[in-house]
Every structure is written in C-alpha cells, then in structure tokens.
Amino acid sequence: MRPDASSRQLRNIVILLVAVAIGVFAFKVLALGFPLRVKPGAESWDVEAKIVLAARGQPVKVVLRLPSDSAAFVVHDEAFISHNFGLTINTSGGNRQALWSVRKASGQQILYYRAVVRQLPIAASRREPAPSVPEQPGFSEAKLAAAQSLIKAAQARSADLETFVPQLLRRLHDRQDGRARVLLGSNPTARKRADIAARLLTLAGHPTAIVHGLLLKQQERDAAPVEWLRVQDGKGWQWFNARSGAMGQPRNFLPWWSGADPLVTVSGAGRVKTSLALIRTEETALGGATERGRRIAPRLFALSLFSLPIDMQLVYRVILVVPIGVFVLVLLRNLVGLKTFGTFMPVLIALAFRQTELVWGLVLFSVLVALGLLARFYLERLKLLLVPRLAAVLIIVVLLMAAMSVVSHLWGLPQGLSVALFPMVILTMTIERMSIVWEERGAGEAIQEGAGSLAAASLAYLVMNLPWLQHLVFVFPELLLLVLAAVMLMGRYSGYRLSELYRFKALSKDGR
Amino acid sequence: MFVSGWRRLREAGVLGINRRNAEFTLPYNPRRLLPLVDDKLLTKRLAEKAGIPVPELYAMVEIEHQVRDLHEVLSPHPDFVIKPARGSGGDGIVVITGRSRGMYRKVNGALLRRDQIEHHVSNILGGIFSLGGYPDKALMEYRVEFDPVFEAISYQGVPDIRIIVFLGVPVMAMVRLPSSASDGKANLHQGAIGAGIDMASGRTLTAVWRNEVITEHPDTGNPVSDVLIPHWPRMLEIAARCHDMTGLGYQGVDLVLDRGRGPMMLEINARPGLNIQIANRAGLLPRLRRVQEHHHLLPDLESRIAFCRAEFGVSR
Structure with missing residues (x-):
C-alpha cells in the first residue's frame, strides 16, 4: 500500500541524511581536527579608533594604521564607518593602513574603525615574523656625536643587551643630560623618545623596530598607545619596553602598528582628535574557531563558510540557527501542542530577540502588539476594507516603532532602540490575527495564543542563542541534515501531543 | 504521571x-x-x-460592489443566515432572525444596522474568515427552523x-x-x-x-x-x-x-x-x-x- 511504501522511503532518506551528516561531521572532527568547541582561555576585545576632524572644504585624506594578525592576536570583524569618504586599504612600511579620502568636505567629520581582536591560547601562538627596520639610524652630524657618546656611556655600564637597553633609556630620559636634550629636543613625545631610542639601538649595532600598541584591560575609553622596541640581538628579536627598558613582552600587549609614523596622519583638515577605546567581550566561540580553522587547515578552510567575507559569515551565523529555531517550533507545535499565531512567526520574533535581549524583546513586543491592537480595535469601528485596514495597521506599527525608539532614547534606554529590528509585517499580521481571534473567540483565547507565541519565541531564542549550538552549526553545517531528518521524522509522528493529555483528560478517567 | x-x-x-x-x-x-x-x-x-437536502441559497455576494444591493435582494426573506463560503469553525456566521426599524435582529436579540451588515459582508469578501486569508464569497441562505x-x-x-x-x-x-x-x-x-x-x-x-x-x-x-x-x-x-x-x-x-x-x-x-x-x-x-x-x-x-x-x- 502507499503509506507503507512512503514510510520505507522516508526511513531510507532519514538514514541517508543521518549517515551523511555523521560521516562528514566525523571526518571533519577526527581527520581534520575541527574544534568541537572553543578552548577556554581565549579572550577577545572590541577595539575602536575614532577620528574627529574639522574639514575646511578641501580634499581630505586620512591615513589610519591598522592592527594586523600577530603572534598572540588575531584581528577580525573589522568595520570602517566613514560617512561619505572613500576607503582603500593598503600596506605601507610593513603596516596595514586604511586610507580615507574625500574630494570635498566641510564641518566636523567622524571616522570610525572597529575590530575584534582575539587572543590566541599560548599553545596556538606562533612565531612573530621579523620586523622591517631602517638600515641607517639617520642621525645628522651634530646629533651623531651625542648619540655615540650616549651609547658609549651605556655600554660601559652594561654586560649584555638585556642590561644595555635600560641603561641607554635611562640616560635618554634624563632631562639633565645634555646629550639627551640634543637628541630629543624640548618636550619630546613618547613616540619621539621611542623613535630616538630605536635609532640609537640601530646605531649601536642592534637593528630595532618600534611597535606601538595597546595594553588590553577590561575596558578603557581613551586608551593611550604604548611603545615597545623589538631589538635584534644576533639570535632573534627581543621585546623591550620603550619607557623602562624592561625586557619581555606582556601577554596583554596588542601590537597595532610599527615604525615612527603616528597612528593617524591627516591632510586637508585641522583639529584632529584621535581616540582609542577598547572593551573586553565575551568569547563568541565562532570567531576563535574561524581563525583557528584558517590556521589549522587552510585548504579545507577554502571550502567552508569561513572563506566567506566576515559580513557574509555574520549573515550565515544567523541563518544557520534558523533551522534550529524551526525545529524547536515543530516540537512545540506537534509534540507539545502549543498554539501560536502563524507557523513561523515565533522564529522571526526570536531572531529579533537576538538584538534586543530576551526581557527587553518581550517587553517591546508586548507593548507594540498591545498598542497596535488598540489601534486595530479603533480601525474596526471605521469599517475599513481588509487590505487598506492591514496597510493602516502596518503604517501605525511603523510609526509606533519609531516613536518607541525616540522615547526610549530620550529616557536613555538604548535597548528600546532595537525595536526597529522587529519584523513589522509579521507584527501587523499578528495584530490582525489576534484582533480577529479576540472578537470571534474572546480575549482569553487571543491572549492565550499570544502568550503561546511569545513562549515559543522565547524558547526558540534561548535555544538559538546557545553558544555551543551556534558554534556547532556554523563549523559543522552538515549537522543541519540531522535537523532535517528529525523534522521529517516528526512529520510522521502520530502520537499524542502533550496538550491532548490535558484536553482528553475526561476520557482517560473513564478509559478503564 | x-x-x-x-x-x-x-x-x-x-x-x-x-x-x-x-x-x-x-x-x-x-x-x-x-x-x-x-x-x-x-x-x-x-x-x-x-x-x-441543503438549506436554500438566497443570495451570494462575490464583489464589493454587490454589497449595497444586499438589502434589496434579501428583502423577501424575513430571516436568513450570512456565512463565508470558505469559513472554518463557524467563524463569520451571522444568523438574522428578523427585522425591526430598518435594522436586522440577531439571534441574541441584538440589532445590527444596515452598514454593520455591509461591513461584515465586506470583511467576508476580504477573506478575514477564510483559510489562508484568500478573498471569499458571502452566502446568504435559508435559516433553519x-x-x-x-x-x-x-x-x-x-x-x-x-x-x-x-x-x-x-x-x-x-x-x-x-x-x-x-x-x-x-x-x-x-x-x-x-x-x-x-x-x-x-x-x-x-x-x-x-x-x-x-x-x-x-x-x-x-x-x-x-x-x-x-x-x-x-x-x-x-x-x-x-x-x-x-x-x-x-x-x-x-x-x-x-x-x-x-x-x-x-x-x-x-x-x-x-x-x-x-x-x-x-x-x-x-x-x-x-x-x-x-x-x-x-x-x-x-x-x-x-x-x-x-x-x-x-x-x-
């Protein structure tokens, strides 16, 4: 008979799907060493550079040096926010740099650079490549004598490089020392001191590069770059603190750019203010895995989602958890028997919750639907035809969203701004359906169904937001075949729903 | 349990x-x-x-334009039932038992104005009660005694x-x-x-x-x-x-x-x-x-x- 044949077919498809999913998954884990979960200890920071400048109606060019991957850090999720500037990214003097340019700009301009830097576990760190250093220290005749004298004095008091560098820096920072004054001039900046120190060391036979970077803390709004020196000692490159001369590099030092150039150079505008901010973020699992994947298996990496540009990866991070949310919904509807408005509406609401956070999402959604319902009940009295009425509700929803964003901004509640992320068409249909159920079956049923939808959305959100689950489906998209198989099996589930145990309770009592 | x-x-x-x-x-x-x-x-x-045997169909409204002629068409029938052709679960059904002062009387005695009836029929045409929200027809038929x-x-x-x-x-x-x-x-x-x-x-x-x-x-x-x-x-x-x-x-x-x-x-x-x-x-x-x-x-x-x-x- 037909049902039997189709059952067999279904069983075969399910077996095939499960086999393929497990096979690919096992191959990637066992043979290629894809990480099942992110190793604990990896830490990440959001860093931001903000450049404020006053343009004077002329062509403006802004160069911002950018951090690159280094031994202990990986830079990703870079974003450049620049209103109407053109952006190119190139490499110059061993630094990556962003070049913003605009033909004509006036007034205050703000440029942002944002990135996530991830600290790799010590085990995963690799050797730092040799820096590029200038061959010649480039001192003028007059300064050369002062420099050589300073070096000689420091060498006399030191045994090796580790002791020589602090000696040299102490003399250079000594304001009473005439030689230092000749070299540094008056009021030297930290960058200038580091530059002179590097040139002195180069002159002394130890080619040296300056590395500017940030000491990563929990968070800092106006972080000042600090300088480290990388000094060649014949065997390799040693790190020295450019201020104290202490050898070694702290683990929380994020190298940003190298060389004598400043972080930002601007032409065509005045009053430039640059600030760096950083905040430690929760490890989002995926980013670390992405980078590790790139390091561990470059060939396979090219065939995976990791090879996509960061912004597309971000899109897929969201898209790939949607099947999980849908699966939750299938369970809730066919196994539990929860009533919701619309089949997949709760999943879309759950996606919006990702931006708003759960509690705020629930509050915003409820307020929006409640206000929308009020408007809808009023429209009912005007006796409008269906499609214009739906359109009217949609417009009211949009206006309500805008109003709620503005009000919550005024009240200083940034979470309220994210109300804009709710899918407005879905909201409109929810309001319409709810008002009809309200009128036809009463408020109780309407609220019950609304609450059911929110409960489903919350559960879908909680499941979709499990970090390990997000990690698994993004690193192993083949696992979605398992979800597909499970959903197909649920399509043949003919047992009772949990709600039916309650619904038919009267029957089971007399069921003997 | x-x-x-x-x-x-x-x-x-x-x-x-x-x-x-x-x-x-x-x-x-x-x-x-x-x-x-x-x-x-x-x-x-x-x-x-x-x-x-089925209840006799008095009238059917398929397009918005016909809604206003409704009262005319129904005038020979003191009582009738309005229902959506594609409704489900009894939604959208209105039972009219008679008329009074130019208005229609529902089963529970409440009176509906002519425009309220028209609005209800328009809603039916718009597909409010139909499965999937498709445009629908409104049927006016014999009220069962x-x-x-x-x-x-x-x-x-x-x-x-x-x-x-x-x-x-x-x-x-x-x-x-x-x-x-x-x-x-x-x-x-x-x-x-x-x-x-x-x-x-x-x-x-x-x-x-x-x-x-x-x-x-x-x-x-x-x-x-x-x-x-x-x-x-x-x-x-x-x-x-x-x-x-x-x-x-x-x-x-x-x-x-x-x-x-x-x-x-x-x-x-x-x-x-x-x-x-x-x-x-x-x-x-x-x-x-x-x-x-x-x-x-x-x-x-x-x-x-x-x-x-x-x-x-x-x-x-």
Whole structure:
C-alpha cells in the first residue's frame, strides 16, 4: 500500500541524511581536527579608533594604521564607518593602513574603525615574523656625536643587551643630560623618545623596530598607545619596553602598528582628535574557531563558510540557527501542542530577540502588539476594507516603532532602540490575527495564543542563542541534515501531543 | 504521571491530532478533493445534484460592489443566515432572525444596522474568515427552523449534528447545542454543549460542556441525555452518502434538523475536530480500525449503515 511504501522511503532518506551528516561531521572532527568547541582561555576585545576632524572644504585624506594578525592576536570583524569618504586599504612600511579620502568636505567629520581582536591560547601562538627596520639610524652630524657618546656611556655600564637597553633609556630620559636634550629636543613625545631610542639601538649595532600598541584591560575609553622596541640581538628579536627598558613582552600587549609614523596622519583638515577605546567581550566561540580553522587547515578552510567575507559569515551565523529555531517550533507545535499565531512567526520574533535581549524583546513586543491592537480595535469601528485596514495597521506599527525608539532614547534606554529590528509585517499580521481571534473567540483565547507565541519565541531564542549550538552549526553545517531528518521524522509522528493529555483528560478517567 | 496519562489515552483509543492528520486526513483525503468541501457553495451545488437536502441559497455576494444591493435582494426573506463560503469553525456566521426599524435582529436579540451588515459582508469578501486569508464569497441562505425536540435543550441558535464518516461508514456522532456562553453558536470551543449519540438508536448519551460532564442544559435546566434525535436513520443515510458525493475518506458531516424540511446537510469538514470524542466519552481509534478491517466487505450504502448501527451502538 502507499503509506507503507512512503514510510520505507522516508526511513531510507532519514538514514541517508543521518549517515551523511555523521560521516562528514566525523571526518571533519577526527581527520581534520575541527574544534568541537572553543578552548577556554581565549579572550577577545572590541577595539575602536575614532577620528574627529574639522574639514575646511578641501580634499581630505586620512591615513589610519591598522592592527594586523600577530603572534598572540588575531584581528577580525573589522568595520570602517566613514560617512561619505572613500576607503582603500593598503600596506605601507610593513603596516596595514586604511586610507580615507574625500574630494570635498566641510564641518566636523567622524571616522570610525572597529575590530575584534582575539587572543590566541599560548599553545596556538606562533612565531612573530621579523620586523622591517631602517638600515641607517639617520642621525645628522651634530646629533651623531651625542648619540655615540650616549651609547658609549651605556655600554660601559652594561654586560649584555638585556642590561644595555635600560641603561641607554635611562640616560635618554634624563632631562639633565645634555646629550639627551640634543637628541630629543624640548618636550619630546613618547613616540619621539621611542623613535630616538630605536635609532640609537640601530646605531649601536642592534637593528630595532618600534611597535606601538595597546595594553588590553577590561575596558578603557581613551586608551593611550604604548611603545615597545623589538631589538635584534644576533639570535632573534627581543621585546623591550620603550619607557623602562624592561625586557619581555606582556601577554596583554596588542601590537597595532610599527615604525615612527603616528597612528593617524591627516591632510586637508585641522583639529584632529584621535581616540582609542577598547572593551573586553565575551568569547563568541565562532570567531576563535574561524581563525583557528584558517590556521589549522587552510585548504579545507577554502571550502567552508569561513572563506566567506566576515559580513557574509555574520549573515550565515544567523541563518544557520534558523533551522534550529524551526525545529524547536515543530516540537512545540506537534509534540507539545502549543498554539501560536502563524507557523513561523515565533522564529522571526526570536531572531529579533537576538538584538534586543530576551526581557527587553518581550517587553517591546508586548507593548507594540498591545498598542497596535488598540489601534486595530479603533480601525474596526471605521469599517475599513481588509487590505487598506492591514496597510493602516502596518503604517501605525511603523510609526509606533519609531516613536518607541525616540522615547526610549530620550529616557536613555538604548535597548528600546532595537525595536526597529522587529519584523513589522509579521507584527501587523499578528495584530490582525489576534484582533480577529479576540472578537470571534474572546480575549482569553487571543491572549492565550499570544502568550503561546511569545513562549515559543522565547524558547526558540534561548535555544538559538546557545553558544555551543551556534558554534556547532556554523563549523559543522552538515549537522543541519540531522535537523532535517528529525523534522521529517516528526512529520510522521502520530502520537499524542502533550496538550491532548490535558484536553482528553475526561476520557482517560473513564478509559478503564 | 505523564506516561500513565499517555497510556490511559491509548487504552481509551483516543485519536490525537497528529494521528488524525498522519493516518486519516492525509492519506484518505486527497488534496484535489478538498476544494469541494472548503467552498460551501461548491458543496451545496454538489449536494443538490446528488439529491442531498441543503438549506436554500438566497443570495451570494462575490464583489464589493454587490454589497449595497444586499438589502434589496434579501428583502423577501424575513430571516436568513450570512456565512463565508470558505469559513472554518463557524467563524463569520451571522444568523438574522428578523427585522425591526430598518435594522436586522440577531439571534441574541441584538440589532445590527444596515452598514454593520455591509461591513461584515465586506470583511467576508476580504477573506478575514477564510483559510489562508484568500478573498471569499458571502452566502446568504435559508435559516433553519430547528425541530421542537431541541427547543428544550438549546439556547438561541441552531443545534447541529456532527457525524464522522470514515470510508462511507458513520463512526461517531454528536449533537452540538448552543448555550448562552456560545452566543448561539454550535461550536464546542466557543462554549456550546456537545452530547454524544448512540449510533444504533439515535439517542443522546452524556453531554460535555467546557470539558465537564453534564446531564442538564446549563441555561434551560432540561436533561440533555437520552433525547431521541428524530429522523436518525435518515441522517445516517445522508452522512454516508456524503462520502460517495465528495470521495473524501475521512470527513465530518454537519447536519441540522429543520422543523418542516427534516434533516439537511449544512457543510462537510475534511479535517473534523476531535472534541466529538469528549462528547461521546469514547475514543475514535477502535471504531476507525474496525472500519479499516471491514470496509472491503461493505459494498453499498445499506451495508455500511447496517455495519455502523451494529458495531457502534452503545446499548446492547
């Protein structure tokens, strides 16, 4: 008979799907060493550079040096926010740099650079490549004598490089020392001191590069770059603190750019203010895995989602958890028997919750639907035809969203701004359906169904937001075949729903 | 507690919604046949052709423009029922019992202005009540004057009789009695009373109101059990013939009993609800399995009805 044949077919498809999913998954884990979960200890920071400048109606060019991957850090999720500037990214003097340019700009301009830097576990760190250093220290005749004298004095008091560098820096920072004054001039900046120190060391036979970077803390709004020196000692490159001369590099030092150039150079505008901010973020699992994947298996990496540009990866991070949310919904509807408005509406609401956070999402959604319902009940009295009425509700929803964003901004509640992320068409249909159920079956049923939808959305959100689950489906998209198989099996589930145990309770009592 | 609740339902033979869909409506109701019952106008035409009595159609509104002519068309009829052609679950049905001062009187006595009626019809055309929100037609038809046997046990509105027919064999039936809580509607989830019917004798069994077992009508106080449904054999025959008419294997046939015209078929449901099991305090599954085992031995209408009355009677 037909049902039997189709059952067999279904069983075969399910077996095939499960086999393929497990096979690919096992191959990637066992043979290629894809990480099942992110190793604990990896830490990440959001860093931001903000450049404020006053343009004077002329062509403006802004160069911002950018951090690159280094031994202990990986830079990703870079974003450049620049209103109407053109952006190119190139490499110059061993630094990556962003070049913003605009033909004509006036007034205050703000440029942002944002990135996530991830600290790799010590085990995963690799050797730092040799820096590029200038061959010649480039001192003028007059300064050369002062420099050589300073070096000689420091060498006399030191045994090796580790002791020589602090000696040299102490003399250079000594304001009473005439030689230092000749070299540094008056009021030297930290960058200038580091530059002179590097040139002195180069002159002394130890080619040296300056590395500017940030000491990563929990968070800092106006972080000042600090300088480290990388000094060649014949065997390799040693790190020295450019201020104290202490050898070694702290683990929380994020190298940003190298060389004598400043972080930002601007032409065509005045009053430039640059600030760096950083905040430690929760490890989002995926980013670390992405980078590790790139390091561990470059060939396979090219065939995976990791090879996509960061912004597309971000899109897929969201898209790939949607099947999980849908699966939750299938369970809730066919196994539990929860009533919701619309089949997949709760999943879309759950996606919006990702931006708003759960509690705020629930509050915003409820307020929006409640206000929308009020408007809808009023429209009912005007006796409008269906499609214009739906359109009217949609417009009211949009206006309500805008109003709620503005009000919550005024009240200083940034979470309220994210109300804009709710899918407005879905909201409109929810309001319409709810008002009809309200009128036809009463408020109780309407609220019950609304609450059911929110409960489903919350559960879908909680499941979709499990970090390990997000990690698994993004690193192993083949696992979605398992979800597909499970959903197909649920399509043949003919047992009772949990709600039916309650619904038919009267029957089971007399069921003997 | 879970497991035991589950097992007791199984033992009672209760049909759950998943099983109804997976084992009955999906395999036995081919999708191409569903339009026949989803559109009440099609069903009505089909029934008329098959000689099955249905309420007479007074008027039909298909386009917005016709809404204003409605009052004119309906003027010869003192009472009528407005319903969406593709409505489900009784939504969108308005019963007009008469007119007063240029307004229409609903079953509960409330008056509707002409523009309120027009708005309701417009809503129907817009597809508010139709499955999937598709544009719909509004039907105006004969209002059934229900048989006096139900007068004592229903509160406004028309009681109707739902018979589940599987492969042409009526398997379970109930009578739905409107109550004050259901606003004259005969839907259990809207607060109507459901009373199971003994398939052999046509007498009502116990009744259920909002998941409670009751023996008297909550509004009228009259007993709802052991009431003989008049014309019961004729109703079984109509229900069984609806299978031949639509070709649907698993369907719920809704009938009403008119004072003068006898039993009439109102509509057919291709996904009939499961509350009928509560009203009968019996599960559907054992009966459906009996039919699955025997239906090849039941070639004609008479044998199917005989099988039904012999197998699914309660009193022996």
